[in-house]
Amino acid sequence: MLSTLITCAFTAQAKLNVVATLPDFGSLAREIGGDKVNVTVLAKPTEDSHFVDARPSFVVSLRNADALIDGGAELELGWLPPLLQNTRNPKIEIGKPGRVQASQGIHLMNVPTNVTRAAGDVHALGNPHFTVDPIIAKAIAQHIAQSFSALDPVNAAFYEGNYKKFEATINAKLQEWGTALLPFKGQHVVAYHDSWPYFAHRFGLNIDIFLEPKPGIPPSPSHLAEVIAQMRAQHIKAIIVEPFHDRRIAEKVASATGAKVVEFSQFPSGLPGTDSYVKLIDTLVSRLAAALK
Amino acid sequence: MKKIILFALAVLPVAAVSAQEAAPAASSSPAPTVSNATPATAADMEALREQVQSLTETVKALQQQVKDQQAALEKANLTGESGLPQNPEPSPIAGAEESPAPAGNAPPRFPTEDTSVVSSTTAPAASSVPGVSASPFPASGGFPTTDTSVITSTPETISSTGAGASLTQPITIGGGRNYMNISLDGLFALAYSSARDLDHIEVGDHDPQQRGFNARNVELAFDGAVDPYFEGFANIVFKLDNDNQTEVEVEEAFMQTTSLPFNLQLKAGQFFAAFGRLNPTHPHTWDFADTPLVNGLFLGPDGLRGVGAQGSWTLPLPWYSQLIFASQNGRGSTGFSFRNPGDDGMFFDRITTDREVRGLQDFVWIPRFENSFNLSDTQTVLAGASGAFGSNETGANSRTQIYGADLLYKWKSSHAEGGFPFVKWQTEFMYRRFQAGHGADDSFPVAETFHDWGLYSQVMWGFKKGWVAGIRGDYVHMQDSMFTDDLDRQSRWRLSANLTWYPTEFSKIRLQYNQDFLEENFFLSAREVESIFLQWEFILGAHGAHKF
Numbered sequence: 001m002l003s004t005l006i007t008c009a010f011t012a013q014a015k016l017n018v019v020a021t022l023p024d025f026g027s028l029a030r031e032i033g034g035d036k037v038n039v040t041v042l043a044k045p046t047e048d049s050h051f052v053d054a055r056p057s058f059v060v061s062l063r064n065a066d067a068l069i070d071g072g073a074e075l076e077l078g079w080l081p082p083l084l085q086n087t088r089n090p091k092i093e094i095g096k097p098g099r100v101q102a103s104q105g106i107h108l109m110n111v112p113t114n115v116t117r118a119a120g121d122v123h124a125l126g127n128p129h130f131t132v133d134p135i136i137a138k139a140i141a142q143h144i145a146q147s148f149s150a151l152d153p154v155n156a157a158f159y160e161g162n163y164k165k166f167e168a169t170i171n172a173k174l175q176e177w178g179t180a181l182l183p184f185k186g187q188h189v190v191a192y193h194d195s196w197p198y199f200a201h202r203f204g205l206n207i208d209i210f211l212e213p214k215p216g217i218p219p220s221p222s223h224l225a226e227v228i229a230q231m232r233a234q235h236i237k238a239i240i241v242e243p244f245h246d247r248r249i250a251e252k253v254a255s256a257t258g259a260k261v262v263e264f265s266q267f268p269s270g271l272p273g274t275d276s277y278v279k280l281i282d283t284l285v286s287r288l289a290a291a292l293k
Numbered sequence: 294m295k296k297i298i299l300f301a302l303a304v305l306p307v308a309a310v311s312a313q314e315a316a317p318a319a320s321s322s323p324a325p326t327v328s329n330a331t332p333a334t335a336a337d338m339e340a341l342r343e344q345v346q347s348l349t350e351t352v353k354a355l356q357q358q359v360k361d362q363q364a365a366l367e368k369a370n371l372t373g374e375s376g377l378p379q380n381p382e383p384s385p386i387a388g389a390e391e392s393p394a395p396a397g398n399a400p401p402r403f404p405t406e407d408t409s410v411v412s413s414t415t416a417p418a419a420s421s422v423p424g425v426s427a428s429p430f431p432a433s434g435g436f437p438t439t440d441t442s443v444i445t446s447t448p449e450t451i452s453s454t455g456a457g458a459s460l461t462q463p464i465t466i467g468g469g470r471n472y473m474n475i476s477l478d479g480l481f482a483l484a485y486s487s488a489r490d491l492d493h494i495e496v497g498d499h500d501p502q503q504r505g506f507n508a509r510n511v512e513l514a515f516d517g518a519v520d521p522y523f524e525g526f527a528n529i530v531f532k533l534d535n536d537n538q539t540e541v542e543v544e545e546a547f548m549q550t551t552s553l554p555f556n557l558q559l560k561a562g563q564f565f566a567a568f569g570r571l572n573p574t575h576p577h578t579w580d581f582a583d584t585p586l587v588n589g590l591f592l593g594p595d596g597l598r599g600v601g602a603q604g605s606w607t608l609p610l611p612w613y614s615q616l617i618f619a620s621q622n623g624r625g626s627t628g629f630s631f632r633n634p635g636d637d638g639m640f641f642d643r644i645t646t647d648r649e650v651r652g653l654q655d656f657v658w659i660p661r662f663e664n665s666f667n668l669s670d671t672q673t674v675l676a677g678a679s680g681a682f683g684s685n686e687t688g689a690n691s692r693t694q695i696y697g698a699d700l701l702y703k704w705k706s707s708h709a710e711g712g713f714p715f716v717k718w719q720t721e722f723m724y725r726r727f728q729a730g731h732g733a734d735d736s737f738p739v740a741e742t743f744h745d746w747g748l749y750s751q752v753m754w755g756f757k758k759g760w761v762a763g764i765r766g767d768y769v770h771m772q773d774s775m776f777t778d779d780l781d782r783q784s785r786w787r788l789s790a791n792l793t794w795y796p797t798e799f800s801k802i803r804l805q806y807n808q809d810f811l812e813e814n815f816f817l818s819a820r821e822v823e824s825i826f827l828q829w830e831f832i833l834g835a836h837g838a839h840k841f
Contacts, residue, residue, distance in 0.1 A: 085551075
C-alpha cells in the first residue's frame with residue numbers, strides 16, 4: 001500500500017518512461033504523452049521489424065520503463081520475449097496498466113486458418129502490420145492515453161486532450177487522404193512484402209501481389225516472371241518497397257513492366273521528412289497518388 | 294436514538310470503503326480461476342470474499358437494528374440499502390472489461406477517468422457517420438473516420454497470451470492457445486576427416502564424431518510460463534552414438550523467477566553454467582559445426598552444466614551490467630574439469646577418487662560479470678569475465694580454477710532485412726589451473742599443477758539475407774608433462790572456415806572445413822588433420838527466441 005502511494009507520488013512528478021518496440025507506437029506515444037513522457041523506441045525505422053537484435057541495452061530501457069507498448073501480434077516474437085525474460089520489471093507485465101498491446105481490440109486481417117510454415121513466415125494471429133491504417137492508429141493512441149492516464153492520473157486530462165487532438169487531426173486528414181486516393185479505387189498495387197493489407201483496406205486499393213513468393217522468402221526468378229506477367233495483364237503502375245528491401249529487384253521488375261518503384265515505410269522516420277505519424281501517412285498517400293497518376 | 298443513527302452513518306462509509314477495497318480483488322477473480330489460479334491467490338480471494346461477506350453481514354445486522362429501533366428513520370435505511378449492494382456490483386463490470394488501463398490494480402481514485410476513457414472508446418463510434426460500411430467510399434458524406442470492421446468496441450480478444458490472464462509473457466504461437474512452446478530440433482552432419490579417430494579430433498559431444506553420417510543432437514525443447522511467478526525450460530537431447538545407439542541427455546531442465554524485486558532473478562535445476570559466450574548456448578545456435586577446442590577441453594565435451602542454482606542481478610546502471618553467481622554439483626562428465634571420475638575411473642592418467650561432497654569446497658562456484666555498450670546505433674559490444682572454481686577427483690585436496698574472458702562485437706546494418714547484413718566478432722579466452730594430485734589411495738607417484746590456457750576467435754559475416762561466411766582460429770596450450778600420458782593433454786591449434794545458408798530461421802545447411810595441428814609433446818607426436826563437414830538442421834514447432 002505504502003509503496004503504491006510512493007510510486008504514485010513519484011510518477012506524478014517525474015516523466016513517464018515509455019518504451020515502444022516499434023517506431024510507429026513510439027510516434028503515437030509522443031503524440032499522447034507530449035513533454036510528460038520520455039519515449040524510447042527499440043527497433044530502428046529502417047530495419048526489418050521481424051528481425052531486431054535483442055541488444056542488452058534494451059534490457060536496461062525495459063527495466064526502467066513505466067510503460068511498454070508492443071504490437072501484441074507476434075511481429076516482435078523473435079526478439080521481445082528474451083528481452084522480457086531478462087527484464088524483471090513487473091510494471092510492464094501483461095495485464096498491468098503499464099503494458100499496452102497495440103493489437104488489443106483490433107480485428108487482425110489474414111488470420112491463417114491453418115498454421116503451417118510451408119506458407120512462409122506467416123503470423124498465426126494475423127497480419128501484424130496494422131498501424132498504417134489511420135483508424136487503427138486512433139484506437140492504439142486511445143489505448144496509450146488510457147495507459148498513461150492510469151499511470152499518471154495527475155496528467156490524465158492532458159493525455160485525454162492530446163488524444164482528442166490526435167483524433168480530430170486524423171479525422172480531418174482522412175478526408176484529405178481519402179480524396180487523394182479516391183481516383184485509384186480498386187487498382188492493384190504490387191508490394192515487396194505483405195505489409196499493406198490495412199492500408200489497402202482503408203483506401204480501397206488492392207495490394208495483393210508480392211515480389212516475395214511467400215512472406216519472408218526471397219523473390220525467385222520464376223516467381224518474378226509470374227509477377228511481371230500479372231502486372232502487364234492488369235496494367236499495374238506501382239511497386240511498393242520498404243527501406244530494408246532489395247530495391248534492385250523491384251527496379252528490375254519495374255523496368256520490365258513500366259511501373260514505378262515507390263518507397264514506403266510502415267514507420268515514422270523510415271522515410272525522409274516523416275518524423276510523425278501524420279507526416280508519414282501524408283508521404284505515403286502523396287507518393288502513391290503520384291505513382292498511380 | 295441519535296447515537297445509533299450516528300453510529301450507523303459512521304459505520305456505513307467504512308463498510309463501503311472496505312467493500313470497495315475488496316472489490317478489485319473480487320472482480321479479478323474470474324480471470325485467475327480460468328487460468329489455473331495458484332493456491333495462494335485462490336486462498337487470498339477466498340479470504341477476501343469471506344471478509345466482504347462478514348462485513349456485509351455486520352452492516353446488514355446494523356441496518357436491521359436501525360430499522361427495528363427507528364422506524365421513522367427511513368432515510369438512513371435508504372442510504373444503507375442503496376449503498377451496500379451497489380458497491381460489489383460495479384467493480385466486477387470494471388474488471389470484466391480487461392482493458393489495459395483499469396485491470397490489475399485499479400486505484401480507487403481512478404474510476405472517474407476510467408469511465409471517461411471507456412466512453413471515449415465508444416466516442417468515435419458514436420460520432421461516426423451513420424451506416425459506416427467496410428467500404429471506404431460511402432455514397433454520400435465524407436471519408437469515414439471509423440470502421441467497426443477493424444476495431445472492436447471494447448478492447449478484448451486479441452493478445453499474444455490469450456486473455457491476458459497470465460502475468461508473464463510466454464513465447465507463444467498459434468494464438469496463444471498453448472501453455473508452452475514445444476519444438477524439435479534436428480542437427481545432422483556428414484563428415485570426412487583425414488583422421489580415423491574423429492571422435493578424438495573433435496572435442497565436443499555434439500560435434501561430428503565419425504566419418505560418414507552423424508546425428509549428434511536431436512533436441513526436444515520446452516518452455517513457457519509455469520505460473521505468474523516462474524518460467525520453465527527443458528531441453529532433452531537424443532543423440533546417436535557411433536554404433537547408432539540412442540543416448541538421452543537431460544541437457545537442461547530448470548525454472549526461473551519472473552518477478553523478483555530489485556532486478557533479481559533466480560534459477561534452479563539442471564542448467565548450463567553462465568561461463569563465457571558459448572557455454573550457455575545450445576549447439577544449434579552455434580556458428581560452427583563443432584565446439585571450439587578450449588570449450589571442449591576445459592569446460593568439457595558437453596559444456597559445463599549440472600544441477601544447481603543461480604542468482605543474477607542486473608545492476609542499476611545506465612548501461613547493461615549483470616552479475617551472475619551459480620553453484621552446481623560439478624560431478625560427472627558435465628563437470629569435466631571438476632568432480633569428474635573420467636572414463637574408466639581415470640582422469641589425467643590418475644585413478645579418480647569419485648567421492649561424495651565433503652563440504653562447500655566440493656561444489657563448483659561460477660561467478661560471471663558482463664557489461665554491454667552500444668558503440669553506435671548499429672554497433673554493440675558485450676564483454677564478460679567468468680570463473681569456475683571447485684575441486685577435482687585426481688587427489689584428496691586437488692582443486693581446479695578456470696578463468697574466462699569473452700568479447701563480442703556486432704555490427705548490423707540499420708537497413709537490415711531478416712537480420713542481414715551483419716558482422717559479428719566473438720572471442721573467448723580461458724586459463725585453467727588444474728591441480729593433479731596423487732590419485733585415489735596415492736596411487737600416482739607425482740602431484741603436478743597444470744597451467745593450461747587457450748582461446749578462440751571467430752568472425753561471422755552475414756553478407757546477404759540468409760547467407761553467412763565465417764572464419765575461426767583456435768588454440769589450446771596444455772602444459773607438457775613427463776608423467777601424465779593423456780590424449781587430451783596435447784597442445785593444438787585449428788583453423789576453420791565455413792559457409793552457411795539459412796533458407797529461413799528454421800533450417801540451415803552448412804559446409805565447414807577444419808585444419809587441425811596437434812603439437813608434439815612428451816608422449817605424443819605431432820599430427821595434422823583435415824576435416825570437412827556438411828551440416829544440416831531443421832526446427833519444428835515453436836522455438837523460443839534466442840538472447841543476444
